[in-house]
Amino acid sequence: MNGGLRDELLEQGAAVVGYAVLTGLLGAEIAHLDRAVSIGVARRLNEDTLGILTRLQKRAVRQLKAQGYRTLALPPDSDRKKDTFVSKLYALFNHKMAATSAGIGWVGKSGLLISPEHGPRLTLATVLTDAPLTAGVPFESSRCGECTLCRDHCPSRAITGAEWSRGNPFVELVRLGECRGHKAAKRQVAGKPNCGLCITVCPYGRKIENYGNANAKRCEESVA
Amino acid sequence: MATAEKQAELLEKLKNAVIQYDEDTAKEASNEVLAVGMNANDAIFNGLVSGMVEVGKMFEAQEYFVPELLMCADALYAGLDILKPHVQQMDLGVRGSVVIGTVEGDVHDIGKNIVKMMFDVAGFQVYDLGRDVPLDKFLEEQIRTDSDLVCLSAMMTTTMTGMKKVIDDLRKKNPNIKIMIGGAPVSQDVADKYGADGYAKDATNALKDAINMIGSLKKMKDEAEAKKAK
Numbered sequence: 001m002n003g004g005l006r007d008e009l010l011e012q013g014a015a016v017v018g019y020a021v022l023t024g025l026l027g028a029e030i031a032h033l034d035r036a037v038s039i040g041v042a043r044r045l046n047e048d049t050l051g052i053l054t055r056l057q058k059r060a061v062r063q064l065k066a067q068g069y070r071t072l073a074l075p076p077d078s079d080r081k082k083d084t085f086v087s088k089l090y091a092l093f094n095h096k097m098a099a100t101s102a103g104i105g106w107v108g109k110s111g112l113l114i115s116p117e118h119g120p121r122l123t124l125a126t127v128l129t130d131a132p133l134t135a136g137v138p139f140e141s142s143r144c145g146e147c148t149l150c151r152d153h154c155p156s157r158a159i160t161g162a163e164w165s166r167g168n169p170f171v172e173l174v175r176l177g178e179c180r181g182h183k184a185a186k187r188q189v190a191g192k193p194n195c196g197l198c199i200t201v202c203p204y205g206r207k208i209e210n211y212g213n214a215n216a217k218r219c220e221e222s223v224a
Numbered sequence: 225m226a227t228a229e230k231q232a233e234l235l236e237k238l239k240n241a242v243i244q245y246d247e248d249t250a251k252e253a254s255n256e257v258l259a260v261g262m263n264a265n266d267a268i269f270n271g272l273v274s275g276m277v278e279v280g281k282m283f284e285a286q287e288y289f290v291p292e293l294l295m296c297a298d299a300l301y302a303g304l305d306i307l308k309p310h311v312q313q314m315d316l317g318v319r320g321s322v323v324i325g326t327v328e329g330d331v332h333d334i335g336k337n338i339v340k341m342m343f344d345v346a347g348f349q350v351y352d353l354g355r356d357v358p359l360d361k362f363l364e365e366q367i368r369t370d371s372d373l374v375c376l377s378a379m380m381t382t383t384m385t386g387m388k389k390v391i392d393d394l395r396k397k398n399p400n401i402k403i404m405i406g407g408a409p410v411s412q413d414v415a416d417k418y419g420a421d422g423y424a425k426d427a428t429n430a431l432k433d434a435i436n437m438i439g440s441l442k443k444m445k446d447e448a449e450a451k452k453a454k
Binding site for chain 1 (some may be wrong): 244246248289292293294295297298299305334337338
């Protein structure tokens, strides 16, 4: 059943699908649902990423339930409905933790999940379950290497340049206050909080030909 | 009007949608109920609430845990939102309006929301003050809405003491008002000492109590109908 669910989700528009075993990593309220299906959808402009993710989640839930397993679907952080009962539990869970455990990627210097193929250009959602899924090989540490493009380009100087590793989860990667402050200022001026430079510049998964930028090529080499 | 079989099938579908925490099916079944012209009251009590009663049992048997309980409650609300506008006022012989809130300094409101849900289901007019509610606000709201029941919730011992003040104020103005308190630190002793009429220990107990309450409401309704039939 393992491969079946993954293949189905990939066929339906997921960019990456991974399974994780989270025993001992979850809060008491959700500890009995210790397997995770981590789903990533590639963000593209003019595409309903959230809609695709919601559909994929529902599909995974239906599949797992049909086989008699429990599920708890956790929506992407940008799509939390505040007035539902179950939204109280969302704060207990971290999509990036599930994704790193499932071997989808690591947490980059920008604090974003970086996958080798798609870089930070993924939107994540997770379905927790008690189905006996076989886990992928977890990422234990960052593979950003010497690259500091996101730190150098960050307009609010929020990125510290520290590296993530699972063994040391409390290192400050991003000074969130400054990132937030920058976005708030931007919202006042431009009406939108758009920034995302740390996503744009990340060499992982970047489609270089689309930029025609020699610099990008050089960055990719420096990472490789 | 739909056939008896169709009605039974829809009730079963509503019930299972709640047990299976399936919001989509709950919505779909509720719309079907309206489409075939079934009684919305019947669909709520014998469909959605039957499902929630079953969920309560599963929770007690530790087959379901908090996440499932919450998702089931969401599924129930998904159906209730559709059915509620079509409910005829029930002739229960009780005037139902209730003020509910989590007291000042406390932001834990899952238990409160579950109790609120059962009041919603029972057709009460619910005035939900939310969480971290200033103590004076309860009396103000009770007077404004002329409610006959006030429910207070607190999860921490530090905020629990605020309930005493609210109860004293309410009693001073209106000795006959019914007051229920709930939350982890509350016990029968505390309820007695503070002068509350009833208490529920936590979300699960509140659910059980609320189900009992609805059970007795349902009985009253049946009796009222039986009387009418005579």
